[in-house]
Amino acid sequence: MALLELKGVSRHFGGVRAVDGLDLAVEPGQVFGLIGPNGSGKSTTVNLVAGLFPLTAGAIAFEGRSLEALPTHLRLQAGIARTFQNIRLFGQLSVWQNLWVAQNSPEDRARHGFLARWLGGQSGARDEILPLLEFSGLAHKRDELASNLSFGEQRRLELARAMATRPKLLLLDEPAAGMNSEEVGQLRERILSLRGRGVTILLVEHVMELVMGVTDRIAVLNFGQKIAEGTPAEIQADPAVRKAYLGGEAA
Amino acid sequence: MLDFLQALSDGVLFGATYALIGIGFTLVFGVMHKINMAYGAASVGGAYCGLLVLQVMAGAPPLVVFFCAFLAGGLLGWLVYLTCFHFIPITNPLATLMATVGMLLLIDEIIVHTTAGMPMAYPAMFDDVMLRVGEFTLRGDLMMVFAVSVLCMAGLLALLYRTRLGLATRAVSQQTVAALLCGIRVGQVNATTFVVTGLLGGIAGAMIGASVGTLSPLLTTPLTVKGLIVTVIGGLGSVPGAIIAGLMVGGFESVLQLYRGVTERDLYVMLLLFVFLVFRPGGLFAAKGGRD
Numbered sequence: 001m002a003l004l005e006l007k008g009v010s011r012h013f014g015g016v017r018a019v020d021g022l023d024l025a026v027e028p029g030q031v032f033g034l035i036g037p038n039g040s041g042k043s044t045t046v047n048l049v050a051g052l053f054p055l056t057a058g059a060i061a062f063e064g065r066s067l068e069a070l071p072t073h074l075r076l077q078a079g080i081a082r083t084f085q086n087i088r089l090f091g092q093l094s095v096w097q098n099l100w101v102a103q104n105s106p107e108d109r110a111r112h113g114f115l116a117r118w119l120g121g122q123s124g125a126r127d128e129i130l131p132l133l134e135f136s137g138l139a140h141k142r143d144e145l146a147s148n149l150s151f152g153e154q155r156r157l158e159l160a161r162a163m164a165t166r167p168k169l170l171l172l173d174e175p176a177a178g179m180n181s182e183e184v185g186q187l188r189e190r191i192l193s194l195r196g197r198g199v200t201i202l203l204v205e206h207v208m209e210l211v212m213g214v215t216d217r218i219a220v221l222n223f224g225q226k227i228a229e230g231t232p233a234e235i236q237a238d239p240a241v242r243k244a245y246l247g248g249e250a251a
Numbered sequence: 252m253l254d255f256l257q258a259l260s261d262g263v264l265f266g267a268t269y270a271l272i273g274i275g276f277t278l279v280f281g282v283m284h285k286i287n288m289a290y291g292a293a294s295v296g297g298a299y300c301g302l303l304v305l306q307v308m309a310g311a312p313p314l315v316v317f318f319c320a321f322l323a324g325g326l327l328g329w330l331v332y333l334t335c336f337h338f339i340p341i342t343n344p345l346a347t348l349m350a351t352v353g354m355l356l357l358i359d360e361i362i363v364h365t366t367a368g369m370p371m372a373y374p375a376m377f378d379d380v381m382l383r384v385g386e387f388t389l390r391g392d393l394m395m396v397f398a399v400s401v402l403c404m405a406g407l408l409a410l411l412y413r414t415r416l417g418l419a420t421r422a423v424s425q426q427t428v429a430a431l432l433c434g435i436r437v438g439q440v441n442a443t444t445f446v447v448t449g450l451l452g453g454i455a456g457a458m459i460g461a462s463v464g465t466l467s468p469l470l471t472t473p474l475t476v477k478g479l480i481v482t483v484i485g486g487l488g489s490v491p492g493a494i495i496a497g498l499m500v501g502g503f504e505s506v507l508q509l510y511r512g513v514t515e516r517d518l519y520v521m522l523l524l525f526v527f528l529v530f531r532p533g534g535l536f537a538a539k540g541g542r543d
Contacts, residue, residue, distance in 0.1 A: 050432060076434035088429035090422045101418040104434030118416040165434055 001064055003028040003200050004049065004169055009058035010224075011044055018044040020224035021058070026169070031191060031201045033211045033232075036221035037244060042204040043085060045221070046171045049202070050082050051075045062169065077106055079168035083158045083175055085204075091147035095138050098146050098161050099129045105166040129164070135190070136160035152183050159190065169200045176207040188213050212236070220244065253386050258509040259502045264393040265462055266501015267400030271455035272474060273481030273493035274407065275448035281424045281488035282444045285347050289331050289354035290452055291475030296358045297324030297449065298456030298466055302371060313374035317399070317457045324453015325446045327358075332445035337438075355475065362468040370467035373460030396458040403454050404494055407447070411490065420444060424488070473517070480524045486534025495535055 002025035011019045019041040026032040034042050048055060051072040060067045062078055070078060090098050103125060112120065133139040136156040141149065146157060155175060162170055172191075176184050184207060191201060191214045205211045211218065211232070218235045220228040222244040228235060235241055272291060279287045301320030304311045335350035380391025411417035423430045423440045431437055459474070460466040481500050485492030503523060508516040527534065 052428070072431045073434050073436050076432060082432055084429070088426045090425045090429070092425055093418060093421060097418050101415060101422050101430075101435070102433040118419075119410075119414045161433065 002026055002061075003030075003063060004202065005061045006045075006049075007059045007061075009045070009048060009060060010056045011041075011048055011053070012056045017224045019048065019221075022221070022224070022226055024219055024226070026200060026202055027217075028168075028200055029195070029198055030216045031195050031203060031214050033215035033218035034202060034204045034221065035206070035208075035211055035218060035235075036227075040221040040244075041224040042221055043173055044224075046082060046173050046202070046204055049075075049169075049171060050080065073104075076104060076165050076167075079105075079166070080171065081162040081165045081167035081169075082171035083155075083162050083173060085174040085177060087151075087154045087158055089146040089154055089158055089161070092145060094143050094145055095133070095149070095157055096129060096142045098157060099132050099164045100125050102161045102164040103128060107166060132160045132164055135163070135193075151178060155179070155183075155187075156190075163194070163199075167199060169202065170194065172201060172203045172205070174205055175203070176205055176210045179207075181209070184210050254509055255506060257387060258505045260387075260389065261393060262502040262505020262508075263498050264390075264397040264501070265505065266498040267397045267404075268455045268458045268462070268497075269477050269481050269501050270494045270497025271400050271403060271451045271458075272478035273485055273497045274404065274490055275452050275455075276478050276482040277485060277488055277490060277493045278444055278448050280482070281490075282420055283336070283341075283441055285336070285341075285344075286351070286479075287331065287335070287445075287448075288348065288351040288475065289335065289358060290351075290448065291478050292355045292358035292362075292471040293327040293331055293449060294324060294452030294456040295459075295466065295468075295471050295474060296362060296456070297321070297327050297453030298373070298460045299362055299366070299371075300324075300327075301453070301457050301460075302373070302466070305374075313376045313461065316374050317454065317461070320453040320457035320460075321450055322453065324456065325450040328445040328447075328449015328452065329442060331449070332442050336441065336445070355471065359468060359471050362471070366468065368468060370465040370469075373457075373464060373466050375461040375464065378464075393462055396462045399454065399458055403451055407451065408490070410447070416443065477520070480520060483524060484527050484534055486536040489534065489536035492534055492536035 004026040006022055006024040009019055009022045010017065022045065034045060036042055047053060049060060051067065051070065055068070062080065067075060090101065093101065109117065133142055136159060138153060138157060138160070141153065146154065149157060159175065176187055179187065188210055194201060203211065203215060215232055218230065218232055219226050220235060220241050227240045227244055228238045230238070272294060275290045275294070276287065279285060298320045300323030301316040304316050304319045331351065331354055335354050336347055339346045339350050341347065375392045377391030377395045382389040411420065419430070419435045420440050422433070422435060423437050427437060459470065477500065481493055481496045484500065485496035500520060504516050504520050507519040511519065
């Protein structure tokens, strides 16, 4: 059974069909790439899965259950986390606090009583946060305010913060935007390491070097519709994809 | 010179209550980007509820009255949240504002009708204590007001900066969407903010009653105005700003009352606000960051 399944999903903004009858199936453990030209509906798809706005038509199922009735913060409880294309950290909180405040998974909720959880100090969560700091390479900056981090560090922190929610499915919205090729290489290692831990990833990305290097399967969107799906090699050879990207006639 | 110092110190001590009211306005604004116009009235209402204890238990110690005002303030805060924010479309900027103005008038009316509009005596503590340094005196009741207010502020700051609840509150105020997607229940955080500010308001109302000696329904409007002035001077959304601005406005109005009389006093407070709006519209501490 697919972990995430979209059936005939549509989202219209006024007359604009941002996403139009999209079918997708992401299997557990996969790194699934979602690519397409600007405005093709990739980010909208991510926002629909994250529950930022309702569907116009269609259905989304996660682990076989419909997500429709699930409000945004409960989708996280179900195991869906995301990062943003434009970074949205809690700028006036420290690196440590950004991770601490994101620990809202059912396991974390169950571990402490209400009062201990909300009024207890920060030291209680050490065992969970230290590995995340190591993972993101920010251990030496744990007390720095998030807004004082460099761009690359902020992206790493955002990924770590998403991991702090213990997701089964991680939605990455253009994680490599604005990165140099060395940083893209590191990001690739991190994504592969997450995959090794069994996290399923839906990756929206323009940087083909990253997409082709980490994904198991790719779907290509254009004008809100899926025009191709397959392995990275199949996608690279697909004439419809070349046409959408290059604009001209397929070679 | 001595008169000046005396007026200033009395004013700054009393200003701690303005600081609490300012914090209430500023916290709600920081978290929801909304003004809760009912806050001043709810604070006075909380203080009145504290007096109910004396009905049930005649001769109850002032501390019990204050504590009940504190709890009643929190309950009123939650009621204001429920009636003016929870069921009101939050995206419409005017809807919640008008709802809270309505709530301000409603609370005001309820107080007027239940007390027949007459001022009621409010208990105080240490009102027979005087610290004297030569001609200069420090009133015991004002020092108690100041101490209780500072204690509440310290408690609030510890809550905001040391606990996960406080961090979640700050996270919501900095990035609401990201907070939602980190699993923070924004609705709960908003409601909690109203309860916490309500608790502070209840104690502020009680402290005003204790230092003035009476509570009157005439208090709600000026307190609302002072609270908003403190909030703007401190910088919308800034808790430290509200604290400093509260003490400053308290001292300022007390000194002007000394030189210009009680009738002209508020005029100069408005003038102070005007000066700030012209020369430093962001307030003492313009809010850092903010949403998006």
